[in-house]
Amino acid sequence: MDETNILQHLHQASLGERFLIERVDIQGELKRRLLDLGFVPGAVIEVLKASPLGDPISYRVAGTVIALRQEESQLIWGKVMPS
Secondary structure (H helix, E strand, O other): OOHHHOOEEHHHOOOOOEEEEEEEOOOHHHHHHHHHHOOOOOOEEEEEEEOOOOOOEEEEEOOEEEEEOHHHHOOEEEEEEOO
8 A cells, every 4th residue: 555645745634733744755955854843754743824815834843843735745644643
């Protein structure tokens, strides 16, 4: 079974939800930067708020608030955690 059928993009999580990262499909320097910021498999991300136009979206990870654009958050896969 293909794991991507079960997982969703971080961008698909709704405001206020918590998201468990399973996989990061980003390459190069951007991947290193996101990993350094705490976007690693097993991390729990909280979706905080969207900008007025909906992009970027702010996330809380490892006690820090980080804004990601849709093209970046669509490459982070995981599952919404139950409340």
